[in-house]
Amino acid sequence: MRPLPAVHLRKKAAVAPHTEDGRGGRPGAAGPAAPPPDPSRWRALTVCLVAGFMTLLDVSIVNVALPSIRAALKAPEADLQWVLSGYALAFGLFLIPAGRIGDARGRRAVFMTGLALFVVASAACGAAQSSGWLVAARAVQGLAGGLISPQISALIQQMFSGAERGRAFGMLGSVIGISTAVGPLLGGLLIHAAGAHEGWRWVFYVNVPIGVVCLVLARRLLPDTPSARRVSLRRLDPVGVALLGSGMLSLLLPFIQAQQWHGPEKWLLLVPAAALLSGFVVWERRQTARGQSPLLDLTLFHERSYWLGCALILLYFGGFTSIFFITALYLQAGVHLSALAAGLAITPFAVGSGVAAGIGGRLVARFGRRLVAVGLAMVATGLVGTALAVHLVAGKSSAWAMAAPLLLAGLGSGLVIAPNQTLTLSKVPVRSAGSAGGTLQTGQRVGSAVGIAAVGAVFFARLTHHGWASAYDHGLIVSIAFVLGALLLALADLGTGLES
Numbered sequence: 001m002r003p004l005p006a007v008h009l010r011k012k013a014a015v016a017p018h019t020e021d022g023r024g025g026r027p028g029a030a031g032p033a034a035p036p037p038d039p040s041r042w043r044a045l046t047v048c049l050v051a052g053f054m055t056l057l058d059v060s061i062v063n064v065a066l067p068s069i070r071a072a073l074k075a076p077e078a079d080l081q082w083v084l085s086g087y088a089l090a091f092g093l094f095l096i097p098a099g100r101i102g103d104a105r106g107r108r109a110v111f112m113t114g115l116a117l118f119v120v121a122s123a124a125c126g127a128a129q130s131s132g133w134l135v136a137a138r139a140v141q142g143l144a145g146g147l148i149s150p151q152i153s154a155l156i157q158q159m160f161s162g163a164e165r166g167r168a169f170g171m172l173g174s175v176i177g178i179s180t181a182v183g184p185l186l187g188g189l190l191i192h193a194a195g196a197h198e199g200w201r202w203v204f205y206v207n208v209p210i211g212v213v214c215l216v217l218a219r220r221l222l223p224d225t226p227s228a229r230r231v232s233l234r235r236l237d238p239v240g241v242a243l244l245g246s247g248m249l250s251l252l253l254p255f256i257q258a259q260q261w262h263g264p265e266k267w268l269l270l271v272p273a274a275a276l277l278s279g280f281v282v283w284e285r286r287q288t289a290r291g292q293s294p295l296l297d298l299t300l301f302h303e304r305s306y307w308l309g310c311a312l313i314l315l316y317f318g319g320f321t322s323i324f325f326i327t328a329l330y331l332q333a334g335v336h337l338s339a340l341a342a343g344l345a346i347t348p349f350a351v352g353s354g355v356a357a358g359i360g361g362r363l364v365a366r367f368g369r370r371l372v373a374v375g376l377a378m379v380a381t382g383l384v385g386t387a388l389a390v391h392l393v394a395g396k397s398s399a400w401a402m403a404a405p406l407l408l409a410g411l412g413s414g415l416v417i418a419p420n421q422t423l424t425l426s427k428v429p430v431r432s433a434g435s436a437g438g439t440l441q442t443g444q445r446v447g448s449a450v451g452i453a454a455v456g457a458v459f460f461a462r463l464t465h466h467g468w469a470s471a472y473d474h475g476l477i478v479s480i481a482f483v484l485g486a487l488l489l490a491l492a493d494l495g496t497g498l499e500s
Contacts, residue, residue: 041159044221045168048152051115051214053175054207055145058122059088059448060183063328064339065191065200072197075131082135085257085449087142092445093248094146097241099154099438100295107151107158108222112215114147119211126204153437157425159223163365166422170361173418178354184328185343185350192340240283240295247276252446255453300428300436304493309424312489314443316376316416318451319482323349323383323409325452326459326475327402334468335396345399352410357418364419369493371419376487378412380480381405387476390469398469416486447482455479 066080075083102110121141128134152172160168190206191199250273254266287294301307324346331342356375363371385405393401421440428436459475 040221043217044159044223045156045171047214047217047221048111048155049171049175050210051111051118051148051218052152052172053179054210054214055091055118055148056176056179057183057186058141058145058207059091060179060324061187061203062087062183063325064184064187064332064343065203068191068196068200069131069134072200073128073131073134075134079131079135083131083138086135086139087145088445088449089249089252090139090142091146091149092252092442092449093245094143095150095438095442095445096244096296097438098147099150099436100237102151102154103225104293106225107154108218108224111148111151111155111222112218114144114151115211115215115218118144118148119208119215122204122207122211126201126208128201149441150438153421153425153440155222157428157437158225163362166361166365167358168361169422170358170364170418173357173361173414173421174354176357176417178350182343182347182350184324184339185347188338188340188343192338237284237287237293237295240280240287243276243280243283244295247273247280248442248446250276252449255449296439297436300439303427305423305426306428306436308489308493309420310440310443312372312486313417313420313424313440314447315482315486315489316379316420317444317447318454319383319479319486320379320413320451321448322451322455322475322479322482326455326472326479329459330390330468330472331399334472335398337396337399341399345402346406348403348407349410349413352407352412353414353417354410356411356414358414360415360419361422364422369423369490372416372423373487373490373494375412375415375419376483376490379409379416380412380483380487382407382409382412383476383480383483385409387473387480390472394469451479451482454482 062083066083069075069083070080098110098114118141121137121144124137125134125141128137153169156165156168156172187203190202193199194202250269254261254269257266281298284294284296284298288298301310327346328342331337331345332339337345360371360375382405385408386402389401389405390398424440425436455475455478458478459471462474463471
């Protein structure tokens with residue numbers, strides 16, 4: 001059982017932690033004792049976190065490599081956009097089906113399949129001889145990342161309980177925060193070391209040896225899923241997968257292609273998106289009523305902790321991810337820093353997020369949603385400070401002025417992501433952990449796409465007439481608005497007196 005606020009812990013302290021169905025027996029009832037914790041669980045967690053770090057790092061590390069890719073492959077702007085958005089789209093679309101398949105067929109097997117595919121796709125990306133080749137390989141890489149990611153949170157649910165589970169999710173939160181923040185820095189380092197012309201290939205090749213080692217260790221250390229069994233294609237709900245996938249594609253495309261598709265016609269895609277996602281909900285309810293296995297158990301959203309946490313993280317990632325998007329643009333194109341120097345300037349956020357995430361994982365059981373609210377307030381305050389630093393300090397010196405407020409924002413971020421994940425999944429049965437975790441992460445990807453589109457629209461519109469500093473300030477204002485929206489949700493939860 002996942003760490004809960006103290007009131008929940010007192011009520012559920014007697015539940016045995018490691019049974020797959022989450023029941024674990026009744027206090028005082030006769031029966032076999034709960035099995036002891038797996039002595040390899042922390043080493044297994046390390047394998048999961050390294051694999052998760054690779055998949056999430058590839059969301060942001062490619063940004064600094066785009067100029068080199070464009071020169072080497074003579075890639076048009078549209079293909080450069082798809083190198084980024086194709087990965088994110090494939091990643092997001094496959095999270096929920098992958099979680100469902102992992103719950104049904106075995107999380108270790110699905111994790112290893114995704115990891116093997118990720119290694120092969122990374123090698124194909126590095127060997128690309130055309131932009132079309134690279135776009136296709138990136139899509140496969142994103143699909144593989146979508147296979148891996150939901151298995152990690154489900155395996156944490158399976159391997160850990162109580163305070164240990166909070167610490168494990170704290171470490172996962174560190175990985176999420178650091179991987180996003182340090183992507184530009186690591187990309188800059190690789191390009192600097194390997195050379196501007198061919199260095200971009202090592203942004204992808206670096207995944208190959210790391211992935212192979214993880215694959216070998218995963219086979220040895222990761223546990224089987226006790227409830228895994230052979231299932232028919234029908235039980236994997238292919239109709240639900242098709243409805244959800246096409247609905248998500250229709251929803252995300254106008255946001256992802258906002259800069260490429262001019263005119264308002266692109267927003268007409270939101271109409272079929274609404275219809276397809278509504279059809280998905282109707283179909284899933286029908287599957288449940290028939291006693292079939294739905295792709296997504298909609299009863300999860302009856303839990304206040306679950307639906308509130310999903311909405312909160314969607315808004316937060318709308319502001320969180322867009323920070324790095326506009327900061328990298330401002331520092332490299334606006335004040336003419338190198339890719340490596342721009343990555344270094346963002347490092348304080350990564351450091352703060354990594355430090356605070358581990359602390360947040362240990363404190364969430366004690367403070368609950370209050371901890372998340374404090375973290376969100378810190379992020380908003382840090383972003384306001386960052387905007388003021390750019391406004392008050394001109395030129396390359398602004399990168400130094402941004403360090404302290406970005407550190408504060410990073411510390412706050414570490415108190416948001418892992419604790420919110422712990423609270424959101426706190427009442428989810430272990431047997432549904434993969435599907436629930438996949439849904440939560442899909443919300444993160446959707447939030448990221450919408451946030452980057454909204455912030456980017458304001459940023460570029462302001463840039464045309466008012467310059468880089470003003471554009472960056474106004475882009476940050478939109479990012480802050482997303483973070484404040486998440487904060488209002490957390491405060492509303494606290495205000496009810498029924499804290500999740």
